Amino acid sequence: MTMIHSKTAVIALFSAASFFALGQTAWAAGEDTTNPPEKTKTSIECKDGKVWDDQKKECVEAKKSGLDDDILFKAARELAYAGQYENSLKVLDAVKDQDSARILNYRGYSNRKAGRMELGMSYYKRALQADENYILARSYMGQALIEQGEIEEAKAQLIEIRDRGGENTWAYRALLESLGGVRHY
Numbered sequence: 001m002t003m004i005h006s007k008t009a010v011i012a013l014f015s016a017a018s019f020f021a022l023g024q025t026a027w028a029a030g031e032d033t034t035n036p037p038e039k040t041k042t043s044i045e046c047k048d049g050k051v052w053d054d055q056k057k058e059c060v061e062a063k064k065s066g067l068d069d070d071i072l073f074k075a076a077r078e079l080a081y082a083g084q085y086e087n088s089l090k091v092l093d094a095v096k097d098q099d100s101a102r103i104l105n106y107r108g109y110s111n112r113k114a115g116r117m118e119l120g121m122s123y124y125k126r127a128l129q130a131d132e133n134y135i136l137a138r139s140y141m142g143q144a145l146i147e148q149g150e151i152e153e154a155k156a157q158l159i160e161i162r163d164r165g166g167e168n169t170w171a172y173r174a175l176l177e178s179l180g181g182v183r184h185y
Helices: 003-029 069-081 085-093 101-113 117-128 133-146 152-163 170-178
Strands: 050-051 059-062
Touching: 050 170, 059 069, 069 085, 069 101, 085 117, 085 133, 101 117, 117 133, 133 152, 133 170
Parallel strands: none
Antiparallel strands: 050 059
């Protein structure tokens, strides 16, 4: 192989490796593993499981709104982070794809935060059955395990997140911080 071809091969290999690494990080991070969502009129003005409809410029009943699953998911996530767990669950009820990992995960989160730990854990498990690579469910499950004093099991979830390419994600950092900020592997 000539020097030019060898440099080209190295550059191509490096580019492919970089692309793969970035893709893994983006995949592992998921669409909803960032810091808490910005508050909107959904969590500020809407009550009783209603969501803000930008087109109608009013709060609407989630089940009758006709809003797509992505909009409803974002609203439910915002409500959960705002501490409105029952409202979050009502909005999640309106989502068509009830078996998606992200919906099951936020059912787990809202139920756990509302004090229904066992129910929350069952939803985290179902989320992971739907998608074993859904690292946010692993992070929240790990945090729930810590709350229950199951530290070794929480550490196992941290390792799973890392091994699934999620070491540079919010999900990993949040669970690591919950474990005292020290890697345990």
